[in-house]
Structure formats: C-alpha cells, structure tokens
Amino acid sequence: MTLTAVEKSLSEALSQSLNRVYGFSPAPFALQETRREFSGTFTAVVFGWAKDLRLSPEVVGQAIGEDLVKTCTLVSGFSVVKGFLNMELNAPVWHSLFLTIRDDSAFGCKPISKEAPIALVEYASPNTNKPLHLGHLRNILLGHSVAKLLAADGQRVKRVQIINDRGIHICKSMLAWQKFGEGETPQSSGLKGDHLVGKYYVAFDAAYKAEVAQRMAQGSSEEEAKKSAPLLVEAQDMLRAWENNDPAVRHLWSTMNGWVYEGFNATYDRLGVSFDQNYYESDTYLLGKSDIERGLANGVFYRREDGSVWIDLTSDGLDEKVVLRKDGTSVYMTQDVGTAIQRSKDYNMDSMTYVVGNEQDYHFKVLFLILKKLGYDWADRLFHLSYGMVDLPTGRMKSREGTVVDADDLLDEMEQTAEALSEELGKLEGMPTQEKKDLYRTLGYGALKYYILKVEPTKRMVFNPEESIDFNGHTGPFIQYAHARIQSLLRKGQRVEYDVHSISWDAREEELVYQIAKFPSVVSAAANSHNPSLVAQYVYDLVKVFNGYYQNISILNAETPQIAAFRLDLSATVAYLLHKGLDLLGIEAPQRM
RNA sequence: GGCCCCGUAGUUCAACGGAUAGAACGAGCGUUUCCUAAACGCUAAAUCCCAGUUCGAUUCUGGGCGGGGCUACCA
Numbered sequence: 156m157t158l159t160a161v162e163k164s165l166s167e168a169l170s171q172s173l174n175r176v177y178g179f180s181p182a183p184f185a186l187q188e189t190r191r192e193f194s195g196t197f198t199a200v201v202f203g204w205a206k207d208l209r210l211s212p213e214v215v216g217q218a219i220g221e222d223l224v225k226t227c228t229l230v231s232g233f234s235v236v237k238g239f240l241n242m243e244l245n246a247p248v249w250h251s252l253f254l255t256i257r258d259d260s261a262f263g264c265k266p267i268s269k270e271a272p273i274a275l276v277e278y279a280s281p282n283t284n285k286p287l288h289l290g291h292l293r294n295i296l297l298g299h300s301v302a303k304l305l306a307a308d309g310q311r312v313k314r315v316q317i318i319n320d321r322g323i324h325i326c327k328s329m330l331a332w333q334k335f336g337e338g339e340t341p342q343s344s345g346l347k348g349d350h351l352v353g354k355y356y357v358a359f360d361a362a363y364k365a366e367v368a369q370r371m372a373q374g375s376s377e378e379e380a381k382k383s384a385p386l387l388v389e390a391q392d393m394l395r396a397w398e399n400n401d402p403a404v405r406h407l408w409s410t411m412n413g414w415v416y417e418g419f420n421a422t423y424d425r426l427g428v429s430f431d432q433n434y435y436e437s438d439t440y441l442l443g444k445s446d447i448e449r450g451l452a453n454g455v456f457y458r459r460e461d462g463s464v465w466i467d468l469t470s471d472g473l474d475e476k477v478v479l480r481k482d483g484t485s486v487y488m489t490q491d492v493g494t495a496i497q498r499s500k501d502y503n504m505d506s507m508t509y510v511v512g513n514e515q516d517y518h519f520k521v522l523f524l525i526l527k528k529l530g531y532d533w534a535d536r537l538f539h540l541s542y543g544m545v546d547l548p549t550g551r552m553k554s555r556e557g558t559v560v561d562a563d564d565l566l567d568e569m570e571q572t573a574e575a576l577s578e579e580l581g582k583l584e585g586m587p588t589q590e591k592k593d594l595y596r597t598l599g600y601g602a603l604k605y606y607i608l609k610v611e612p613t614k615r616m617v618f619n620p621e622e623s624i625d626f627n628g629h630t631g632p633f634i635q636y637a638h639a640r641i642q643s644l645l646r647k648g649q650r651v652e653y654d655v656h657s658i659s660w661d662a663r664e665e666e667l668v669y670q671i672a673k674f675p676s677v678v679s680a681a682a683n684s685h686n687p688s689l690v691a692q693y694v695y696d697l698v699k700v701f702n703g704y705y706q707n708i709s710i711l712n713a714e715t716p717q718i719a720a721f722r723l724d725l726s727a728t729v730a731y732l733l734h735k736g737l738d739l740l741g742i743e744a745p746q747r748m
Numbered sequence: 749g750g751c752c753c754c755g756u757a758g759u760u761c762a763a764c765g766g767a768u769a770g771a772a773c774g775a776g777c778g779u780u781u782c783c784u785a786a787a788c789g790c791u792a793a794a795u796c797c798c799a800g801u802u803c804g805a806u807u808c809u810g811g812g813c814g815g816g817g818c819u820a821c822c823a
Contacts, residue, residue: 190767200766202803212803238803239767282823322823436823463821472751480821487823516752517818543753544816551816582784598786610761613753615816617760622773627786629761629772636786644783692762695771702787711783748786 156251158672161229162186162197165242168227169199172219175226177208194234195241196669202238212238249665250655252672257724263674263735265309272310273502276302278510279316279423279430283415284328285353287422287562289545289618290512290552293607297542298510299428299741300608300687305508307739308682313431313502317494320412321437326393328352329407330386331359341414347563349418352411360555362386425566426600427741432501434494443485443493446529447478455528468524476521491522492529499533506536508685513541513613540685543615545607560620569599569624576626582748597743598632605631608740609691629695631742634733637698637705638744641730644710644723653717663704667725670700674732678739687740694736701729 166186173179181204189195201219205212216235223230223242232243256262278298281291298314306312332339332355341348363386370380381387396404423429447464450456456466456478464479478489485493498504509519519539527534544551545560552559573595577583583591606624610616626632674693681689710726713719734744 185764187764187766193767198767202766206803237767319823324823461821465821474751474819477821482821484821486821490823512817513753514817520752541753546816548759576786580784580786582786606760614761615754619760622759625760625773627773630786632786633772636784640784640787647783688762699771705783706779706788709783748784 156248156255157675158252158669159676161244161248161252165197165227165229168223168229169219172222172226173204176218176222177215179204179208189241193236193239193241195232195243196665197242197244199240199242200238201235201240205238216240244665246660247656249660249668253655253668253725256668256671256728263678263732264307267306267309267311272505273313274305274310275313275315275498275502275504275507276305276510277315277317277508278302279428280318280511281316281419282319282324283349283352283412284324284356285554286347286349286418288552288554289560289562289565292426292562292565292603293542293545293616294510294512295423295426295428296604296607296741297540297612297687298508299426300690300739301508301510301540301682301685303739303741304678304682304685304687304690307678310682313504314429315432315434315498316430317434317436317439319436321397321408321440323390323394324356325408325412326390326397327359327363328356329404329411330390330393331355331362332411333407335362341417347418347421348414348416349422350563351418352415357554359386359390422562422566425563425596427743434497436490439494439497440485440490441493442497443489443491444479444483446492446496447489450525450529453529455525466521466525466528468521471524473517473521473524478525488518488522488525491518492525495522495526495537496531499531504533506533506538508538508540510540510542513543515539516541538685540612542612545616545618548617548619548621560618565603566600569603570595571599572623573599573602573626573632577748586747594745594748597745598626598635598748601631601635601737601742602626603631604740604742605634605691608687609695611688612686631737632748634694634698634737635742635745636748637701638730638733638737639746639748640705641701641726641733642746644726645730648711648719648723649716650723651716651720653720655721658718658721661708663700663708664722664725667700667704667729670697671728671732674736681739690736690739694733694740697729697732697736701726 166184170181173181184199184203186197186199189198199219201212201216205215208215213235216238220233220235220240220242224233229245229248230242231245234241276298278301279291279295281287287295302312302314332352335358336355339351341351344351346354363384366384366386367377367380370384371377375383393404397408447456451458451464456464458464461481462483463477463481465475465477467475469475476488477486478492480486495507498507511519516539519541523534523537523539526537546552547558547560549558577591577595577598583594586594602624607616609629624630677689677693681687708722710722711719713722730744737744
C-alpha cells in the first residue's frame with residue numbers, strides 16, 4: 156500500500172461516514188497532515204461541513220470520528236480539536252506502508268518508457284567573454300536538478316545550452332587581447348581560459364572608458380564620445396569582419412572561444428553537470444528569419460512602411476514588438492523563435508523548460524506567444540523557469556564594480572572550508588589522501604548547492620560573501636552527515652529475518668515511515684512545479700525525524716536481533732532516500748565523514 | 749509614467765485560506781563511560797501599514813509605504 160492510496164481510501168471513508176451519519180455528501184476535499192503537537196497522521200477540516208449542516212464543528216467531528224473508527228479498518232483512533240478531526244492509523248497500515256517501500260528498489264521514481272514524453276531543459280547558457288559567477292551557478296544548479304526531477308518523473312530528458320559565442324562583447328575581448336595581450340595563452344599564463352578571456356574583456360572596458368574620458372575632456376558630449384571612441388569603432392569593424400568570414404578574425408575567435416570552453420568545461424566537471432547538446436549562437440543567429448517571413452504571409456506579423464517587421468500583442472495585454480529590423484537583420488527574439496523551431500526539428504520535444512533569470516519574464520511571454528501564434532502545438536508546453544537574482548547584501552552584483560562572486564573562487568573556498576572543518580573534527584583517520592580530497596569536494600559543494608537550491612527558485616536570494624556558507628544546521632552537510640551515520644550503522648549491524656507484524660512500533664517509527672512514504676509525491680510535485688527546493692526541504696525534514704529517532708532509540712543494541720534488523724532496514728530506507736533526494740539536487744552522499 | 753515580482757525573528761529561509769506562524773545561523777543554557785556531538789534538547793526573538801471578503805487571512809481583494817526588475821530596430 157502507498158501513502159496516496161491510504162489517503163484516498165481515508166477520504167472516501169470520511170465521505171461515507173458523513174453520508175451515513177448526516178445524509179450529507181461533501182464537495183471534494185483534501186486531507187492535511189496532522190500538526191506535530193497533536194496525535195494522529197491525517198486531519199480533516201470540519202468547519203465547512205459543520206457550516207452546511209448548521210451544527211458545531213466539534214459535534215460533527217466527534218460523530219464522524221466515532222463512525223469512522225467503527226467502519227474504517229485504516230483508522231485506530233481519533234481526536235477532535237476545535238474543528239479539526241485528527242485520525243490515527245492502524246498498526247497494519249504502517250506495516251504495509253513499510254513493506255511496500257522496503258521491497259521497492261526504485262521507490263519514488265517512475266520508469267522511463269520508450270514512449271515517454273521528451274522534455275528539453277535549457278540552462279547555463281553563458282557568454283564566452285567572461286567566467287561563470289554566482290548567478291550562473293544558481294542557473295546551472297537549478298537546470299541540472301530540474302532535469303533530474305523530470306527524469307525521475309518518467310520523462311525522457313535532453314539537456315541543452317545555448318552558448319552566446321558571437322557579438323560585439325566577444326569582439327571586445329578579442330580586440331583587447333590583440334592589442335594588449337602580447338600573445339598570452341592559458342598555458343603561458345597559467346590562467347584558466349575563461350578567466351584569461353574575461354581579463355581582456357575587463358581590459359577593454361578600462362581602455363575604452365579612458366578614451367571616452369579623454370574625448371569628453373576635449374569637448375565631446377558624453378554620447379558622442381561613447382559612440383566614436385576608436386576602440387569601439389574598431390570592435391564594430393571586427394564584428395563586421397567576423398560576419399564576413401574574415402579568416403584572421405575567425406581564427407582568433409575560435410582560438411579564444413576554445414580557451415573559454417576549456418574553462419567552462421572544467422567548472423561544469425567540478426559541478427558534475429553536463430549537456431546532451433550545445434547550441435552555438437554563431438550557428439543559430441541567422442535562424443528565425445524564414446519563420447518570420449512565413450508568419451508575415453500568414454498575417455501573424457506585419458511590415459511597417461520603413462520595412463521593419465512587427466507583431467502586435469496589444470490584444471494579449473502586451474506591446475508591439477519588433478522581430479526584424481528595417482535593414483532586415485534579426486533581433487534576439489528572432490533568433491529565439493528560430494532556435495526553438497530548430498530544436499523541435501532536432502528532438503520533436505513535447506515540452507521545453509528555459510532556465511533564465513526573471514529579468515527576462517517579458518521576453519519569454521512574448522516568445523511563447525509568437526510561437527503559439529505561429530501554430531506550434533508544443534508552444535503550450537514551454538516553460539520559463541524564471542528564477543530570482545542572487546543579490547549581495549548591498550544589492551545587485553556588478554562586474555564593473557568588481558563585486559561579482561566568481562564561481563571557481565567560490566568552489567575553491569568551499570573545498571578549503573570543508574578541509575579545515577574536517578581536520579578540526581579529526582574523524583578521517585586512516586582515510587587515503589585522494590579519498591579525503593574527494594570528500595572535501597563532496598561536502599563543500601554539498602553545502603554550496605544545498606544553500607542555493609533550498610530557496611524557492613522564483614525568489615530573489617541574498618548571498619553575503621563576508622559570511623562563509625555554513626556546514627551546521629539547515630545545510631547540505633547536515634543531510635550528508637545523517638547519511639554517513641546510517642552507512643556506519645549498516646557496516647556494523649547484522650541483518651536477520653524478522654516479522655514486521657510481530658514487532659511493536661515506537662511512535663517515532665511510525666513518524667519515520669510516514670515521512671519516508673511521502674517521497675514519491677514530493678518528487679512529482681517538485682517535477683511538476685520545476686521546484687527543487689521542495690526536495691531540499693523534504694530531505695531536511697526526513698533527517699530531522701531520523702536524528703530524533705537515532706538520538707532516542709538504540710538501533711544496533713535493540714532488545715532483540717529481529718528488532719535491530721527491522722530498525723536497520725528502516726534506517727537503510729532513510730539512507731536510500733537521502734542518497735536519492737540529494738542526487739536529485741546534484742549532491743553526493745558520503746559513506747563516511 | 750506604464751507593466752511585472754517581492755516585503756515574515758538581529759540575519760538567511762519555511763508555512764494547498766486552517767489549529768499556538770515553523771526551521772537554521774547568531775545569543776544564552778544543557779546532553780558524550782551509549783550506534784559518528786558536522787548531532788540532540790531547552791530559553792528569548794517576527795507576518796511593513798490601513799481597510800475589505802471569510803467561521804478562519806502571512807496567504808485572496810483594494811489602497812498606501814518600502815525594495816527590485818522590465819519598459820532598445822542591445823544581446
């Protein structure tokens with residue numbers, strides 16, 4: 156028996172009781188969890204029924220409860236507090252829940268069939284002119300986790316990213332490298348490729364600003380100075396040369412982008428994320444034009460006198476939006492339309508999730524509307540996972556002010572903190588050096604990933620670089636620690652045959668099984684809402700309950716070997732779910748720590 | 749100006765319209781001859797303001813106040 160099955164039967168039994176006692180058929184209702192301070196597992200809210208019946212909630216609750224205990228084998232007892240009917244489950248229900256879970260090796264995950272829907276998840280999507288920062292980290296961790304969640308929900312998932320590898324910003328770092336680089340390479344400098352290129356992007360900005368200031372000192376207006384600064388003009392020339400396939404520019408471009416990819420891949424590897432396909436903007440930036448032309452013929456778009464092409468979304472509560480400039484060139488929107496259509500050709504996907512910050516909410520509203528108006532049936536199953544920014548206590552991170560938190564630096568710092576902490580605790584005696592290093596990563600990254608993923612994606616979150624991320628309390632390592640302790644139990648304990656029905660359960664064991672049994676519905680809720688924080692919250696709650704159990708109930712030294720074996724199985728199930736839950740968040744579960 | 753998000757302990761985060769608003773960090777106190785004390789227990793501490801709907805509002809509606817974002821023929 157599963158928990159949802161129990162809940163369903165219980166709801167039906169309640170309806171029948173209402174009918175039997177009062178001749179009353181309630182509207183569909185949901186049960187809620189009984190609050191921890193009261194005894195019971197499920198609670199029915201009686202207020203609404205009492206109002207319809209014109210009776211006091213206590214009277215109705217009492218009458219229904221009495222009928223339920225007599226007629227429903229699931230329920231062993233009940234209590235009525237105000238208008239709340241708290242119901243306790245019978246021991247065999249607990250036994251059955253436990254056995255179902257214990258014997259299901261894939262508990263909580265749906266199998267992926269050959270006909271399962273295909274879900275594309277786009278995430279990361281960096282520019283190739285600077286290294287990854289904390290904002291990318293939130294994006295990447297969310298995307299990676301959502302991809303895992305959708306797979307656990309039984310979908311065929313494809314992970315993709317679009318790499319913004321062309322454009323004026325790329326030319327800026329190329330130009331600066333040409334002018335100031337003196338042939339510097341990742342090898343010669345020892346710098347990671349993406350950091351090296353980022354350095355020249357910054358160098359461009361500095362030199363450009365100096366030029367602007369100089370011109371303004373000579374009497375130019377700010378606007379004029381910004382437009383006519385030689386460096387900018389040169390960068391624009393370089394972009395044109397790139398578009399005209401100038402061999403030298405293209406060579407420099409592919410060399411520097413190559414450095415950046417090496418750098419990005421190193422960071423992706425550290426994070427344990429990967430992609431099934433990369434889309435490059437240099438390949439896709441011309442896509443979409445023909446789709447616009449087609450839509451123009453169908454009346455989706457219209458052409459203005461100056462030749463530019465627009466879509467009128469005022470009847471949808473939005474504005475008018477340009478999709479082709481008067482010179483016939485694309486805008487960002489055009490490319491995104493083209494890329495989406497390209498992906499439908501590549502994958503014939505049923506749905507697509509874009510992991511992109513909430514500053515682009517408007518953009519995606521428009522994009523989805525356009526695709527719908529162009530008649531694509533999958534346009535209804537596009538989802539913008541719009542996450543909030545990661546802010547500093549002082550506000551937004553600004554690269555120009557040097558307040559950006561670099562992803563690699565942060566990862567380094569997490570490893571170091573994990574090492575220092577582990578050394579201090581001194582529990583790793585006898586562990587080989589390499590294993591220790593791996594463990595520091597597991598713990599450090601676990602702390603970081605959990606810190607980011609426990610927050611609901613849509614919400615803005617604050618990161619304070621002054622305060623290092625915690626390893627105690629509501630953290631990744633807290634959950635990892637529970638897992639490691641259970642592994643230690645499993646190494647020491649003896650598994651013998653036992654009969655669950657003949658063991659008398661502690662209330663904590665029922666609570667634990669209840670918590671365990673919730674897992675599948677948490678996974679599907681998280682997948683449906685694209686929300687890893689539900690899983691993060693779940694594993695935390697599970698550990699809280701388990702730690703209370705561990706603290707108060709002796710597992711290895713139970714009264715009999717049979718009881719010990721039962722408790723070990725219960726603990727093993729918890730460990731399995733912690734492992735599985737953490738994995739859905741992209742976090743590893745250590746054997747020891 | 750228009751449109752869209754968000755205001756919860758000192759701080760970082762929770763709470764399908766339900767019970768006495770939960771955690772964690774930080775502060776204070778306690779638990780180890782016992783399965784890993786990165787743990788467990790106890791104490792103090794919060795819904796921005798004003799109305800409305802409701803048996804019941806942190807949650808829904810309206811109005812303030814405060815913060816952020818979008819509002820380019822940029823990407």
